[in-house]
Amino acid sequence: MYGWMGKRLRVGLTNSEIKTENLPLEYLKKWIGGRGFNSELLYHETQQGMDPFDPANPLCFGVGPLCGTFAPLSGRTTVSACSPMTCSLRGTDVHGPGDGNMGGHFGPFLKYAGYDQLVIKGKASKPVYLWIDDDHVEIKDAEPLWGSKVKEGTTRIMDELGGDPNIRVAIIGPAGENLVRYACVINSYGSATGRNGMGAVMGSKNLKAVAVRGTKPIEIADPENFARSAWELREKIHNSASAIRRREEGSMDLFDVGNAIGINANKNCSTGYMPGIEETYGGKQWAEKFLFRRKGCWSCPVSCGRTTYIKEGKYAGFYASGPEMEAVCAMGPRIDSYDVPAVNVMCGMTNQLGLDVVSVGGAISWTMECFEKGYLAQEDTGGIPFEWRDTETAMRVFEMIAYRKGFGDVLAEGSIRAAEKLGVGMDIVPHCRGQEHISVDPRIALGFSLGYAMSTRGSDHLRNYSCMEFPGCAEDRKYMTEEIFGPELAKEFWKDFPKEMWTLKPTKPRLCTWSERNKGVADLVGCCCQAIGSWGGAGNWREAYTPLLRYATGVDLPDEEVWRGAERVIAIERAGWNREGSARQDDTHIERYFTEPVAGGPHKGRKINREEWRWAQSEYYRLHGWDEDGFITPEKAKELGIEEVIPNIEKGRKLYEESMKRQKSK
Amino acid sequence: MQEEKVILVDPIKCTGCHSCEMACSMKNFGKCSPSLSRIRIIEFREINTFIPIVCQGCKDAPCLKVCPVGAITRSLSGAVVIDQDTCIGCRACMYVCPQSAPVVNPENGKLMTCDLCEGEKEPWCVKACTMQGALRLVPKYQTIARKGKEDFAWKIKEEFKPKIKEEEKVEGFSFG
Numbered sequence: 001m002y003g004w005m006g007k008r009l010r011v012g013l014t015n016s017e018i019k020t021e022n023l024p025l026e027y028l029k030k031w032i033g034g035r036g037f038n039s040e041l042l043y044h045e046t047q048q049g050m051d052p053f054d055p056a057n058p059l060c061f062g063v064g065p066l067c068g069t070f071a072p073l074s075g076r077t078t079v080s081a082c083s084p085m086t087c088s089l090r091g092t093d094v095h096g097p098g099d100g101n102m103g104g105h106f107g108p109f110l111k112y113a114g115y116d117q118l119v120i121k122g123k124a125s126k127p128v129y130l131w132i133d134d135d136h137v138e139i140k141d142a143e144p145l146w147g148s149k150v151k152e153g154t155t156r157i158m159d160e161l162g163g164d165p166n167i168r169v170a171i172i173g174p175a176g177e178n179l180v181r182y183a184c185v186i187n188s189y190g191s192a193t194g195r196n197g198m199g200a201v202m203g204s205k206n207l208k209a210v211a212v213r214g215t216k217p218i219e220i221a222d223p224e225n226f227a228r229s230a231w232e233l234r235e236k237i238h239n240s241a242s243a244i245r246r247r248e249e250g251s252m253d254l255f256d257v258g259n260a261i262g263i264n265a266n267k268n269c270s271t272g273y274m275p276g277i278e279e280t281y282g283g284k285q286w287a288e289k290f291l292f293r294r295k296g297c298w299s300c301p302v303s304c305g306r307t308t309y310i311k312e313g314k315y316a317g318f319y320a321s322g323p324e325m326e327a328v329c330a331m332g333p334r335i336d337s338y339d340v341p342a343v344n345v346m347c348g349m350t351n352q353l354g355l356d357v358v359s360v361g362g363a364i365s366w367t368m369e370c371f372e373k374g375y376l377a378q379e380d381t382g383g384i385p386f387e388w389r390d391t392e393t394a395m396r397v398f399e400m401i402a403y404r405k406g407f408g409d410v411l412a413e414g415s416i417r418a419a420e421k422l423g424v425g426m427d428i429v430p431h432c433r434g435q436e437h438i439s440v441d442p443r444i445a446l447g448f449s450l451g452y453a454m455s456t457r458g459s460d461h462l463r464n465y466s467c468m469e470f471p472g473c474a475e476d477r478k479y480m481t482e483e484i485f486g487p488e489l490a491k492e493f494w495k496d497f498p499k500e501m502w503t504l505k506p507t508k509p510r511l512c513t514w515s516e517r518n519k520g521v522a523d524l525v526g527c528c529c530q531a532i533g534s535w536g537g538a539g540n541w542r543e544a545y546t547p548l549l550r551y552a553t554g555v556d557l558p559d560e561e562v563w564r565g566a567e568r569v570i571a572i573e574r575a576g577w578n579r580e581g582s583a584r585q586d587d588t589h590i591e592r593y594f595t596e597p598v599a600g601g602p603h604k605g606r607k608i609n610r611e612e613w614r615w616a617q618s619e620y621y622r623l624h625g626w627d628e629d630g631f632i633t634p635e636k637a638k639e640l641g642i643e644e645v646i647p648n649i650e651k652g653r654k655l656y657e658e659s660m661k662r663q664k665s666k
Numbered sequence: 667m668q669e670e671k672v673i674l675v676d677p678i679k680c681t682g683c684h685s686c687e688m689a690c691s692m693k694n695f696g697k698c699s700p701s702l703s704r705i706r707i708i709e710f711r712e713i714n715t716f717i718p719i720v721c722q723g724c725k726d727a728p729c730l731k732v733c734p735v736g737a738i739t740r741s742l743s744g745a746v747v748i749d750q751d752t753c754i755g756c757r758a759c760m761y762v763c764p765q766s767a768p769v770v771n772p773e774n775g776k777l778m779t780c781d782l783c784e785g786e787k788e789p790w791c792v793k794a795c796t797m798q799g800a801l802r803l804v805p806k807y808q809t810i811a812r813k814g815k816e817d818f819a820w821k822i823k824e825e826f827k828p829k830i831k832e833e834e835k836v837e838g839f840s841f842g
Contacts (some may be wrong), residue, residue: 064679070689217695218699299684301683
């Protein structure tokens with residue numbers, strides 16, 4: 001077997017069952033890897049109405065065929081399970097497929113141990129961790145480790161297993177143990193599977209960690225061409241100005257750009273601009289003041305990972321992994337804070353506790369806005385005042401959330417469920433499918449906005465990574481526009497550029513569709529999406545990853561097949577939602593973004609036009625071959641080779657129609 | 667005579683991405699595995715410190731003397747190389763090496779060291795590290811080589827150790 005390892009490891013925690021399955025070549029070709037394997041398994045081994053904390057919920061760690069090879073940027077792992085975080089308009093007890101993607105070193109070592117996928121089911125009777133040492137798989141006692149934070153837990157597990165630095169540990173913090181709905185799995189001390197609460201699923205299985213060591217080589221079908229192709233891509237990255245900038249400044253390099261064009265969503269995603277945050281949070285300034293050392297995911301020449309060391313001031317002496325741009329956004333601008341050292345400490349804390357930084361920032365900023373608007377007062381929160389810019393309170397609340405103490409217990413459910421429980425502020429939760437947005441304002445960057453709404457894992461930019469809608473990226477990658485839009489729409493795209501980039505033009509649904517498959521290919525092969533997204537130094541999916549994929553696996557996988565593979569994965573995830581009766585009604589934003597204009601900055605006064613939005617939804621469905629309500633059509637399912645979804649979608653349609661009727665009668 | 671060269675290692679710049687290991691195993695075996703690589707990154711991930719270990723081709727190499735079958739020779743480029751056919755896998759070179767640079771090939775139990783990718787313009791690991799610059803190919807015995815090591819020793823002592831201590835001292839927070 002070349003490229004892939006050809007094996008799936010299944011672990012049943014209830015009865016301590018361990019078995020391996022061989023994956024036939026047909027299957028590998030169809031689902032390619034990583035997110036493909038995970039989403040396929042997730043669809044087929046969960047049913048409609050699945051409870052994410054049910055022991056039968058499969059927790060899958062999937063890696064792609066390029067993961068852990070000499071191909072640059074190849075260190076990504078996808079972790080999937082039915083998500084406790086997301087929900088539907090049908091009710092907050094409706095859950096769809098979820099996943100998180102992490103960098104670091106865990107995935108490559110899972111592959112060196114000989115597995116393409118690890119699937120964990122069942123529930124252990126007491127805390128355990130899983131130890132995979134090549135063919136030796138063991139379920140070990142983790143009772144003494146229960147309650148430990150990420151850093152302590154990782155170190156203790158490594159010590160217990162002999163202190164070999166070649167052991168990689170993916171672990172949950174206290175947040176995962178206490179089933180905080182947006183808890184992460186964290187590997188290599190600081191690489192997290194953000195969003196969707198995979199850590200909570202792991203915690204519900206009483207599984208503290210997965211430790212892995214591998215010594216098997218990944219065989220390459222055509223080493224000569226593979227190496228040549230990898231060198232070409234590496235050289236392209238070495239010479240790319242955006243890659244060099246990303247290396248120097250980390251992903252915080254996006255702050256200058258983002259704030260200048262006014263897309264950063266601040267103060268609970270209510271305004272798109274914050275005066276002066278470039279100077280405060282800009283990548284260069286950050287690197288000068290706080291950068292201790294860079295760290296890289298597996299085989300990544302760029303190494304945009306950071307470690308922080310605070311030299312002076314209140315938090316002098318603080319050292320931690322991270323942060324990343326979205327983390328800084330969620331901890332800083334989102335709560336209107338300009339206090340950079342505090343933000344660094346907050347990012348470090350969330351990592352240690354195992355919380356998803358965007359959702360925890362979302363929950364806290366939502367509470368702050370509720371206080372501002374008078375929806376909540378101190379007596380509702382157990383005496384804790386939530387004021388904008390109050391970083392100290394936020395830090396206190398993190399611990400409360402992770403251990404589900406006091407008001408933290410409410411926020412641990414995520415802002416949408418907190419709003420439901422408290423009965424206030426539902427209209428100001430910036431979410432799609434129950435998950436909070438990242439910090440790009442959905443009223444301004446409409447390609448991103450459409451992406452949030454259509455995303456198959458709740459609002460998230462890393463599904464439909466429509467970076468081409470930002471003037472800088474578009475100019476950098478001008479040559480791609482014909483491929484993305486076709487000749488006609490490409491003209492439309494460049495008309496009145498860049499002024500007209502911020503309206504819902506006919507190009508947006510097309511861009512969104514292309515970008516989500518572009519990103520999908522990166523997830524399938526197990527590589528980084530940033531290189532073909534935000535900094536884009538590697539070009540697009542076709543230039544970067546498909547030649548490498550063919551040389552590594554030696555399998556005839558033409559570009560169209562890979563593209564089709566990405567479409568198939570998106571379709572099966574969508575089918576998971578369709579099965580739950582979630583379709584058009586959920587593919588939208590909260591009322592606020594249609595009625596309340598942006599408060600300040602270059603895009604003051606902008607809001608989403610409802611008619612245009614409806615049109616964009618329909619156009620997006622049309623491009624995917626889905627019907628007007630957003631359900632996958634039987635023809636499309638047959639075309640993609642996933643006929644088995646058809647009966648389930650019909651059942652889902654009934655649920656959808658019922659819920660629409662109920663809504664109308666209301 | 668060909669100028670003797672050595673790979674100069676600057677651990678301060680290493681980001682622990684293991685690109686060099688991948689490049690090495692790819693070049694020499696056409697496979698990808700850190701255990702087949704002749705360069706290794708020793709990780710102290712908890713404190714984000716990574717130290718690449720690669721044969722430095724010592725001037726007075728102890729492994730040359732200790733090899734019982736005479737499998738180790740010095741190449742024209744100054745690298746100390748192990749002949750795979752002669753090696754019996756006794757690991758004497760590995761034990762005697764000041765930095766334990768020889769690597770056991772897991773496939774046949776024999777030892778291997780860096781040959782500076784003979785015949786290539788630049789060793790693959792160095793090329794893979796272009797952006798970070800933690801590995802550089804420099805003429806042997808150049809003062810810069812010594813300076814690099816001194817720098818690192820200084821940084822570890824002056825900058826690094828206090829950091830780790832103070833980290834535990836931050837008031838009001840407990841970080842593992």
